[in-house]
Amino acid sequence: MSQDPEDVAVLPPPRRPGATSADVARLAGVSRSTVSHILNGQVTRFAEETVGRVRDAAARLGYVPSAAGRSLVLGRSDLVVLAVPNTTLTNVQDIIEAIAADLDDLGYSVVVHFDRGGGAAANLARLQHVVDTLRPAGIVDLGSLSLRDLDTLEEQGCPILSPRPRHVRGVDEGNLAIARTQAEHLIDRGYTALAYAFLVDHRDDPFGRMRAAVVADVCAEAGLPAPTAISVPLDAAGAQTALCDLLRARGRPVGIACSNDEVGLAVSFAALALRAAVPGDVGVIGVGGGSVGQLVAPRLSTITFDVRASVGTIRRGVAAARGGVAEDDDPTLSPEIFLVLQGETT
Amino acid sequence: MSQDPEDVAVLPPPRRPGATSADVARLAGVSRSTVSHILNGQVTRFAEETVGRVRDAAARLGYVPSAAGRSLVLGRSDLVVLAVPNTTLTNVQDIIEAIAADLDDLGYSVVVHFDRGGGAAANLARLQHVVDTLRPAGIVDLGSLSLRDLDTLEEQGCPILSPRPRHVRGVDEGNLAIARTQAEHLIDRGYTALAYAFLVDHRDDPFGRMRAAVVADVCAEAGLPAPTAISVPLDAAGAQTALCDLLRARGRPVGIACSNDEVGLAVSFAALALRAAVPGDVGVIGVGGGSVGQLVAPRLSTITFDVRASVGTIRRGVAAARGGVAEDDDPTLSPEIFLVLQGETT
DNA sequence: TTGTAAGCGTTATCAG
DNA sequence: CTGATAACGCTTACAA
Numbered sequence: 097m098s099q100d101p102e103d104v105a106v107l108p109p110p111r112r113p114g115a116t117s118a119d120v121a122r123l124a125g126v127s128r129s130t131v132s133h134i135l136n137g138q139v140t141r142f143a144e145e146t147v148g149r150v151r152d153a154a155a156r157l158g159y160v161p162s163a164a165g166r167s168l169v170l171g172r173s174d175l176v177v178l179a180v181p182n183t184t185l186t187n188v189q190d191i192i193e194a195i196a197a198d199l200d201d202l203g204y205s206v207v208v209h210f211d212r213g214g215g216a217a218a219n220l221a222r223l224q225h226v227v228d229t230l231r232p233a234g235i236v237d238l239g240s241l242s243l244r245d246l247d248t249l250e251e252q253g254c255p256i257l258s259p260r261p262r263h264v265r266g267v268d269e270g271n272l273a274i275a276r277t278q279a280e281h282l283i284d285r286g287y288t289a290l291a292y293a294f295l296v297d298h299r300d301d302p303f304g305r306m307r308a309a310v311v312a313d314v315c316a317e318a319g320l321p322a323p324t325a326i327s328v329p330l331d332a333a334g335a336q337t338a339l340c341d342l343l344r345a346r347g348r349p350v351g352i353a354c355s356n357d358e359v360g361l362a363v364s365f366a367a368l369a370l371r372a373a374v375p376g377d378v379g380v381i382g383v384g385g386g387s388v389g390q391l392v393a394p395r396l397s398t399i400t401f402d403v404r405a406s407v408g409t410i411r412r413g414v415a416a417a418r419g420g421v422a423e424d425d426d427p428t429l430s431p432e433i434f435l436v437l438q439g440e441t442t
Numbered sequence: 443m444s445q446d447p448e449d450v451a452v453l454p455p456p457r458r459p460g461a462t463s464a465d466v467a468r469l470a471g472v473s474r475s476t477v478s479h480i481l482n483g484q485v486t487r488f489a490e491e492t493v494g495r496v497r498d499a500a501a502r503l504g505y506v507p508s509a510a511g512r513s514l515v516l517g518r519s520d521l522v523v524l525a526v527p528n529t530t531l532t533n534v535q536d537i538i539e540a541i542a543a544d545l546d547d548l549g550y551s552v553v554v555h556f557d558r559g560g561g562a563a564a565n566l567a568r569l570q571h572v573v574d575t576l577r578p579a580g581i582v583d584l585g586s587l588s589l590r591d592l593d594t595l596e597e598q599g600c601p602i603l604s605p606r607p608r609h610v611r612g613v614d615e616g617n618l619a620i621a622r623t624q625a626e627h628l629i630d631r632g633y634t635a636l637a638y639a640f641l642v643d644h645r646d647d648p649f650g651r652m653r654a655a656v657v658a659d660v661c662a663e664a665g666l667p668a669p670t671a672i673s674v675p676l677d678a679a680g681a682q683t684a685l686c687d688l689l690r691a692r693g694r695p696v697g698i699a700c701s702n703d704e705v706g707l708a709v710s711f712a713a714l715a716l717r718a719a720v721p722g723d724v725g726v727i728g729v730g731g732g733s734v735g736q737l738v739a740p741r742l743s744t745i746t747f748d749v750r751a752s753v754g755t756i757r758r759g760v761a762a763a764r765g766g767v768a769e770d771d772d773p774t775l776s777p778e779i780f781l782v783l784q785g786e787t788t
Numbered sequence: 789t790t791g792t793a794a795g796c797g798t799t800a801t802c803a804g
Numbered sequence: 805c806t807g808a809t810a811a812c813g814c815t816t817a818c819a820a
Contacts, residue, residue, distance in 0.1 A: 116813055127791045132815055143789065160574035164519065165813030167510035168796045174575075175553070189535040193556050205572060207521070207551045210539050226551060228506035229520075330733035332741070362737045369739070387676035391708045392738050393715070395678070462797055473807045478799055487805065511797030514812045 115157035123153035135161070167231065175232045176204045176257065176414075179223060181240035182211040183303045186356045186384035187403055188238070194407045195236060202414055204233060211240050220245055227254050234417055236410055239268075239303060257413040267306040273434045274399050275310035278353035278381050279323075281397070285442045287351025287379050288320055291342055295359050296327035296334075304355045311353050326352075328359050328366075335366035339378075343370070348377040351442070357382035357389045360396045364441045380441040394440035402433040461503035469499035481507070513577065521578040522550045522603065522760075525569060527586035528557040529649045532702045532730035533749055534584070540753045541582060548760055550579060557586050566591055573600050580763055582756055585614075585649060603759040613652040619780045620745050621656035624699035624727050625669075627743070631788045633697025633725050634666055637688055639705050642673035642680075650701045657699050672698075674705050674712075681708035682715055685724075689716070694723040697788070703728035703735045706742045710787045726787040740786035748779040 117135075121128045126146060134142055134150045153159075167173040176199050180188060196206045209226055211219045219240065227235070227249060234257040235241075235249060243263060246256050261268030267275075282290055292308040294301065311323050324346055328338045342350065354360040360382025367378040374380065374394060382389060385400030463481075467474045472492060480488055480496045499505075513519040522545050526534060542552045555572055557565045565586065573581070573595060580603040581587075581595060589609060592602050607614030613621075628636055638654040640647065657669050670692055674684045688696065700706040706728025713724040720726065720740060728735060731746030 117815095118813080128814080129792080129816075130790060133790090136815085141789070146789080158574075160571060162514070162577065162813055163575045164510050164513035164577065165796090166815080168508070168514055168798085168813080169815045171796075173510065189538075192535075192538075192554065196554055196556055197558060200568070205553045205555075205576065207553050208538065208542055209551075210542055212543060212546075222546070225506065228504075229509045230551065231508065231510065330737065332737055335737070358734055358737070361734060365738050388704055388707060388734050391676065391678055391681070391704070392711050463799095464797080474797085475799080475801095475808080476806060479806090482799085489805065492805085508797050511812090512799080514797080514814085515799045517812075 115159040117159070117161065119157055120150065120153045120159045123157065124149040126150060172231045172233055172253075174204050175207050175230050177207045177209050177223070177226060177230065177232045177235045179235060179237045179240040180208060180210045181238055181303070182301060183239055185239075185303065185401075186358065186386045187401065190403055191238065191407070194403055195410060198407055198411050199414065202411075204414075207232065209240075216242075224249075227252070234414065236413075239270075255413075255417040257410055257417060259409050259413065267310055270434075271303055271306045272310055274383055274401075275307035275353065276314055277399055277434055277436060278307075278383065279311045279314035281381055281436050281442065282351030282353060282379055283314070283318055283320070285351065285375070285379055287349055289346045289350045290315055290320065290323040291346065291350055291352045292323050292325050293328045293338075293352050293354040293359050293363055294325060295355050296329045296338075301355070307353070307355065323353075328354070328362050330358055330362055332362070332366065332369065335362035336369055339363060339366040339372075340370060343372065343378075348372065349379065350377075351379035352381070354380060354382045357384040357386050357396060357398055360398060360441070361389060361392065364394060364396060375440070375442050381436075385437050389439065390437075397439035397442040398437050400435050400437045405433045461505040463505070463507065465503055466496065466499045466505045469503065470495040472496060518577045518579055518599075520550050521553050521576050523553045523555050523569070523572060523576065523578045523581045525581060525583045525586040526554060526556045527584055527649070528647060529585055531585075531649065531747075532704065532732045533747065536749050537584065537753070540749055541756060544753055544757050545582075545760065548757075550760075553578065555586075562588075570595075573598070580760065582759075585616075601763040603756055603763060605755050605759065613656055616780075617649055617652045618656055620729055620747075621653035621699065622660055623745055623780055623782060624653075624729065625657045625660035627727055627782050627788065628697030628699060628725055629660070629664055629666070631697065631721065631725055633695055635692050635696045636661055636666065636669040637692065637696055637698045638669050638671050639674045639684075639698050639700040639709055640671060641701050641705050642675045642684075647701070653699070653701065669699075674700075674708050676704055676708055678708070678712065678715065681712035685709060685712040685718075686716060689718065689724075694718065695725065696723075697725040698727070700726060700728045703730040703732050703742060703744055706744060706787070707735060707738065710740060710742060721786070721788050727782075731783050735785065736783075743785035743788040744783050746781050746783045751779045 117128050117131045121131045131150055134147050135154060139147055163174060178192065178195060199206055207230065209223055232254060234255040236258045237246065237256065246260055250256050261270065264272060279290060290311060292311050294304045308325055315323050324342060326338050326342050328335050352363055354363055360380050364374050364380045367374045372378045382396050382398040385398050389396030389398050463474050463477045467477045477496055480493050481500060485493055509520060524538065524541060545552055553576065555569055578600060580601040582604045583592065583602065592606060596602050607616065610618060625636060636657060638657050640650045654671055661669050670688060672684045672688050674681050698709055700709055706726050710720050710726045713720045718724045726743065728742050728744040731744050735742030735744050
């Protein structure tokens with residue numbers, strides 16, 4: 097209830113939170129538009145002294161433009177939605193981190209969107225809602241979306257920043273390369289009976305299904321019998337059961353392509369526990385190239401994957417979207433970024 | 443230019459992208475404010491028929507309120523910033539996913555903010571900028587921020603959704619419990635010489651430092667010599683070198699508390715490679731309870747950590763922040779969520 | 789070189 | 805029960 101006039105006079109002094117462009121304008125003795133122009137790089141053709149005053153005032157007030165206001169008038173935000181699939185790829189954390197760092201440098205914030213149970217349609221619907229609401233500057237898809245989905249999104253004015261995978265018979269190049277490399281490696285090492293090991297419990301794993309199909313193709317090409325699919329849980333007992341069934345069905349030796357490194361470890365140690373020779377009776381190759389596989393004995397053979405290379409592709413996508421430049425040259429993942437890391441399990 | 447009046451009548455037909463509340467209002471034959479009220483649950487005291495018409499129109503147009511507009515008028519967005527530390531905790535991916543799912547259900551989107559090199563101050567500055575720009579509905583801190591930082595942020599009107607860790611001599615309860623459990627377990631198993639194994643290369647790992655300090659405290663309490671700190675890289679050769687040095691300095695047996703499960707694996711397999719007995723000459727315990735540690739032989743002893751429990755705490759924080767209710771009862775991580783998972787390395 | 793004014797889509801307040 | 809109207813903070817023609 098104090099009616100001291102000073103209360104009123106004291107209220108609007110430099111307070112960090114919530115300084116608006118109007119405040120900056122007032123302090124600098126210019127208009128809001130001038131502030132906006134100058135702070136958005138339209139520095140040329142403004143009196144040097146004005147630029148100084150504005151920048152100074154902004155700094156003094158700790159002025160940060162509100163994303164809301166910006167987004168409203170621009171029609172899109174400075175957010176990028178990262179669509180993360182329910183995949184068995186091991187590196188997701190690193191990938192997210194790398195992408196976030198990259199986009200952060202460019203002034204974007206990353207909104208994560210994980211696939212969840214409920215099926216592809218439900219996940220797409222959730223994504224769509226996020227896109228409608230947030231009007232993001234773009235989407236980076238880690239494999240959650242089909243080409244159709246990507247097209248739809250793009251038609252709605254939401255740029256796709258990740259490279260559009262080139263599908264061959266429903267399998268994108270990356271998974272094709274991975275699975276083919278796995279299968280060929282196993283065959284090279286002398287295995288004539290192959291199997292594909294899914295990670296159990298990941299209810300929807302499109303990547304896994306694609307890769308299993310590719311392994312089957314490679315077998316067919318090589319005149320080998322079709323691979324057996326097994327589901328491996330990430331516990332020792334369950335893995336042993338799964339492997340036991342496989343050995344009973346296919347005999348030995350058998351080469352097993354695994355959906356990721358953890359499954360690879362589960363399989364190789366299960367084999368050892370069952371007194372099978374690794375390699376020899378059982379050959380195992382994973383995907384991911386994470387460190388764990390290389391720490392244990394026997395070291396896991398695996399497919400390495402250059403995170404930074406694929407992230408670089410995305411960075412280029414962003415640049416393209418900003419500059420309005422059409423995606424130039426080759427936005428494809430070059431196949432040679434998938435390499436066999438020879439361990440002791442094949 | 444065609445002047446067919448139908449052109450005008452035909453223009454506003456149901457087009458998905460960019461329907462505004464004005465469009466809905468027009469189609470429903472009401473005003474924008476009515477639309478807003480009804481769509482925000484103020485259904486009571488509106489003519490049932492009006493409610494129907496509005497909902498119908500909204501559905502028909504695929505109307506989704508713009509986050510930008512909302513944020514602008516509300517002064518805060520429906521985003522939640524997730525501050526992720528540069529920690530050695532293994533589960534980060536799962537934690538992020540769980541939190542994102544939780545917040546998604548509540549209508550929030552998650553913006554990830556990873557700590558990066560450059561020091562705590564730089565990271566805080568980046569975070570601060572994000573907060574200023576986005577005016578998020580809240581922050582979930584996974585351990586990146588100090589109590590001071592949290593207070594500052596909250597003063598600026600950004601609710602802290604994660605439980606504020608209770609620090610005892612600079613160490614929060616969680617890390618205290620983890621490290622203490624590790625140390626006491628090793629001592630229980632008969633080790634009288636202890637060591638703490640950091641993950642090398644994680645330039646800033648506040649968690650690791652805290653835990654090493656706690657292990658030292660426990661040693662002191664038990665009248666044991668101070669633990670030795672070692673830095674373990676995630677490759678076999680490097681880990682062997684590090685362990686070799688340790689054994690030379692401390693002799694055998696030695697019990698090693700590791701900053702995470704991967705380091706634990708590196709240490710145990712390095713010990714085996716050096717022909718040390720595990721357990722016996724070398725005891726190893728990790729943190730994380732991830733599946734990998736339990737897949738290999740010898741199974742890693744570790745500290746398990748109930749992700750869902752801690753996420754539940756955050757959910758309660760959100761509820762509190764929305765309801766405006768003061769955080770009730772006990773927002774603390776109950777200590778008993780950290781349990782020893784007895785493997786074969788201690 | 790700088791200022792004026794309009795409008796982005798939403799919500800809150802208050803009047804009818 | 806419903807509707808004007810006024811912000812919210814920003815950008816951007818266009819005018820001076």
